[in-house]
Amino acid sequence: EVQLVESGGGLVQPGGSLRLSCAASGFTFSYYSMNWVRQAPGKGLEWVSYISSSSRTIYYADSVKGRFTISRDNAKNSLYLQMNSLRDEDTAVYYCARVTWGRDQWPVDDWGQGTLVTVSS
Amino acid sequence: QSALTQPASVSGSPGQSITISCTGTSSDVGGYNYVSWYQQLPGKAPKFMIYDVSERPSGVSNRFSGSKSGNTASLTISGLQAEDEADYYCTSYTGSSTFTVVFGGGTKLTVL
Numbered sequence: 001e002v003q004l005v006e007s008g009g010g011l012v013q014p015g016g017s018l019r020l021s022c023a024a025s026g027f028t029f030s031y032y033s034m035n036w037v038r039q040a041p042g043k044g045l046e047w048v049s050y051i052s053s054s055s056r057t058i059y060y061a062d063s064v065k066g067r068f069t070i071s072r073d074n075a076k077n078s079l080y081l082q083m084n085s086l087r088d089e090d091t092a093v094y095y096c097a098r099v100t101w102g103r104d105q106w107p108v109d110d111w112g113q114g115t116l117v118t119v120s121s
Numbered sequence: 122q123s124a125l126t127q128p129a130s131v132s133g134s135p136g137q138s139i140t141i142s143c144t145g146t147s148s149d150v151g152g153y154n155y156v157s158w159y160q161q162l163p164g165k166a167p168k169f170m171i172y173d174v175s176e177r178p179s180g181v182s183n184r185f186s187g188s189k190s191g192n193t194a195s196l197t198i199s200g201l202q203a204e205d206e207a208d209y210y211c212t213s214y215t216g217s218s219t220f221t222v223v224f225g226g227g228t229k230l231t232v233l
Binding site: 046047106107111114 | 124155157159161166167168169172178210212214217220222223224225226227
């Protein structure tokens, strides 16, 4: 069974930093590209970032470019999102999501349960 | 890239069929057959329901179907059931050379 478990969320002040992790199991993590998607409280979904299976290709949404860094460690079956210079508008549940088999970037099929990031003073 | 336009809410009675629209532009929905749909139950992660406009992943009920005409994609749920009550999101992907993923604002489906 595919499992994606996010961690690392919490309360942080504006301008602060946070590192999210996503532990993957139940599939060969190194074969799959991954994405981060977020959802502000009571709002819709927003794509945040993409990383290919080899880490060779990375993309960011304009709203986080220059502040967030996606990475992965295939040996540890883990995906990461380093978030710097956090703003109030970054407050959201952050989901890691796996790209469906046979596709390189999108769509995603399996999602974690999400981790809540709250940016507030 | 602007969000895709979905109705804020739709409703239907058990057994009925409903359709949720997702309107974009020729640069996203209309230009590519890469529309996907996700179902999100309250407090849960999204679930993958439709991809490539009309394809269903394994395990998804055939009561769910997708289509597209011009710049508007649609999700139809037939034989509405109480457990279908959820938020539904469409997405459009523009392909590997440009990589843009845009979501719709979401539609709340109420089963009366």
